[in-house]
Structure formats: C-alpha cells, structure tokens
Amino acid sequence: MKNQRNGLVYSAPITLWLTLLFVAPTLIVIIYSFLKKGIYGGVEWIFSIDGYNFFKSSYFLKVVWNTVEISVVVTFLTVLIAIPVALYIATSKYKNFLLFLIIIPFWTNFLIRIYSWISLLGNNGLLNNLLIKFGLEPHQFIYNKFAVILVSIYAYLPYAILPLYSAIEKFDFAIIDAARDLGASKMKAYMKTFLPNIKPGIITATLFTFIPALGSYAIPKLVGGNDSQMLGNVIARELTITRDWPKAAAISTILTIITVIFIIVLSKYDKDHKGGKV
C-alpha cells in the first residue's frame, strides 16, 4: 500500500544537505588538522601533526583547564538553581504564566543579554556609579572569570529550567507523601524519591548547559579577561588572526571529541539508570 521507495524521496533532501554541509565540513576539519600550515594561511597538502603541537604549550593547557573549569562550575550552579525554580513552577497553579516569565528574557537577543551585564557591572556601569555616589572605590567587576561564569549562568539558565520542568511535571508527588508515611525524613524522602525520578531531566539540563558552555565564544570574549579565555576564543584567534588553520582544526577536533565522549557517557548513565529501575 505505502510505497516504500518514497522513503528515499522524502529522505533525500535532508540527507544530501546534511552530508554536504555538516558531514563533509566536519571531515575536512579533521583532515586539515593533519596538514601543514600554509605560509599565508590555509594549508599545504603535506601530512603533519604540527597542528596538535599545542599540547606542549602551557598557555594552551591553561586554556583547556579554564574551559573545563568554567563549564563545570557553570553547569553545576545552573542546574542547582534550576531544580528549585522548576519545582516551584511545576507545582504552581500558574504554571504557564510562570514559565512564560522565565522564557521572555531568553527570547531577548543573546548579545543584548551579555551587553545588559556590561552596562550593569562594567567599569562605567550602574554598580560602579552607585559605589562612587556612596563614596566608595569603584571595582572592576567584569573582564574576569567571575563575570564569565555569572553571564554564562544567566544565558543558559532557561536551557536547564525547561527540561527539569517537564521532568518534574510528570513526577507524582504522592510518592513523597508515601515515603514520609513510611517514616522517611523530609530531606530523605526528596533525596530517595524525587531526585532519582527527575534524573532524566537533570541529565538533559546538564547536557544543554555544559555543551554550549564548552563551546563559548562570545561571553568570554566580551566579559572575560586573561584568566578566562576559553577554547572557542583560541580557535577563533588561530582561524582569523594567526591564520594557523591546522591548529584551529586540531582544537575543533579535540572539542568535538570531548563533546561526543561527554554525550556517550551521559546517555549511558541515563540508560543504566533506566535499566536498573525496571
């Protein structure tokens, strides 16, 4: 009845498009990372692992450390804030309205959201003006790691709240009452019933926060300082200023590998958990 050959017709455009503009460029990046740097940018078609030389540089290792440290701290704090927020929304009478309130700032342009923190905390920002007004010394609040973490949490918080909200909404709170009736303390009841049940939500929230944090470019560029340059900034510099393409390609490859490993580990964790429950 249904012509199975049409599956090919329906799937052809998407397969072609993504092969040409996603798979092919990804492979080209991997190939470029093993080529020799051209004199005026670009590459020469000679095999070389110079692109991966950056592992010897202490500056680069520091950037890797910054990237991992900032991403982990941002993810941890974001999910930690998002759980009670999502819990409150999911148990409220005005769910849709509260959810809408959380999403509006998220719809504001990404760069405007970064800029709003510069105008609040910048050297000529509101906070410093207030400090001067009260006769206090102005302080440099941005261009450091603290600012990168703060603005990242601001940018990614809704990504964490939404999946947690949909996990919590499905949770049957009668289970907590049951645990309490069976003698569990309030804390214990939440730890033993609530947290395991919303685990898929926590995993998705972690994924949605950690991955964009790992690939940050604009936030460390605009509010970060020397102590908070991340892999994204190094890639962009190698690509557009130093013009060392094999190196940029090599760092992108490493970032891709880190992300894929992270996803595999998390999804395995998710599956193990599901397997254990059944």
Added chain:
Amino acid sequence: MNKKKFSMNIFILTLVFLYLPLVVLIVQSFNSGKGVSWDGFSLKWYDELFNHSARLWTSFKYSILIAVTSSIISTAIGTLGAISLQWYSFKHKKYLQVISYLPLVLPDIIMGVSLLILFTSIKFKLGLFSIFLAHTTFNIPFVLFIVLSRLHDFDYSIVEAAYDLGATEKETLTKVVLPNLMPGIISGLLMSITLSLDDFVITFFVAGPGSSTLPLHIYSMIKFGVSPVINALSVILIAGTIALAMSTKKIQKYMVS
C-alpha cells in the same frame, strides 16, 4: 510547606536575576545623558536609532531576509525528513538519524569553524548566501525533531483510511498528512526563525565583508565603543519579541483549533 517556601524564594531571586539587567537597559534607554547617571528623560537615542542608524537597519534587513528564507527551506526539508524517519525504512536510515542528531548537540562554534573552512577551501564566496546555507544547516535538525515529536502522536489510521478510499500517495501527503501536521510544522518554522535571528557564533564565522546580520552589528557596537543606541535597540527588540510571542500563541491556538 517549608520546601515550597524555599523553592519560591529561589524562584523570586531567579526572576530578579533574569530581569534586573533588562530593566536597567530599559531605564537607560530613556536617559538623555551618555553615561549611566540619570540626566533626565529623553527619546534622543530612539531618534538616533530610527533616523541615523542606516547600517543597523541594513543588517536588520539582512537578518530578516536570511531568517525567512532559511526557515522556509529548512522547514520543508526537515518535515520531509521527519516523515521519512517516522514511517519509512530505507538503507541509510541509521546514518540519517546520527547526522541529524549530532548538529543539535555539538557546540555552535564547531559548525561555524567547519563551514568557514569548507567555504574557504572550495573558494566559495562568503556573504549572505553562505550565511543562508549555514542557517539552513543548523535549522534543519531542529525542525526535524519538532515535527518528529508531533508525528509520534499522529494517528496513522487516517493515512490508511485515505489510502483505502483510493487517495494516491501525493494526495495523502498534501491533503491528509501535511494539514494534520500543520501545528508541528508551524512550531518548527517559528523555532527556526528565532534561532536564525538570534545566531551570532556561526554567522560570525561564515559572514563576509558587507554582510553583517543584526547580531553581528550589535557585536561590533558592543566591541567598539558602547553607544546608548544599543539600549534603545534592546528595548525595541524586547518589546518586539514579547509582541511576537503573544501573537504566535494566538497563531498556534488558531492553527490547532
């Protein structure tokens, strides 16, 4: 009720955290002074924005152009792809599932870098068209997954009924499947318009000289001397998104009912 109070406090603090910077922007946009200290109410930054910011409006026009074209193409391609994944079996199904999932989870910068390297290595001119290609590429997987999630709940028996009543495959697609799938297709379309308008990182890499989109223009405004015009622009954009959100809710309700 202790727990409830705790989560309520966190919720309120979070709202303050989310809105405080935006409120400061809104107030600042009506400040006649260039600095942060209040010099009196004025609309001069709005005048500056609407009457003396030609380059900004050009970039805005480009953003709209790219958002509209890339979202239409990606919605068409993504919807067909979702139908193929849900109802058909074909040789490269597993491959398609992997390559449409990966772009969703890889950091944006990776796509930006790899597209830049692709375009440059085949000497493809960077400009509006390369931005369009990039935006369509990152939009397709989003549309695919939105439409696919709607297809999971799709009542397949109406498709069978159409066949039983003698409809051809093409008639079934255009008269039964697509109209019933419309809410999902519209959400996919709106999602890709939003993503396209908001994208900075990927566009940053694949844009050429003279093809700035609005986010790129905002970036250069922030980077090279902040002008209070940004404040006024922010207010317009915030108001615009809220208005759009309200109206799309209406559109969606209309489409569903």
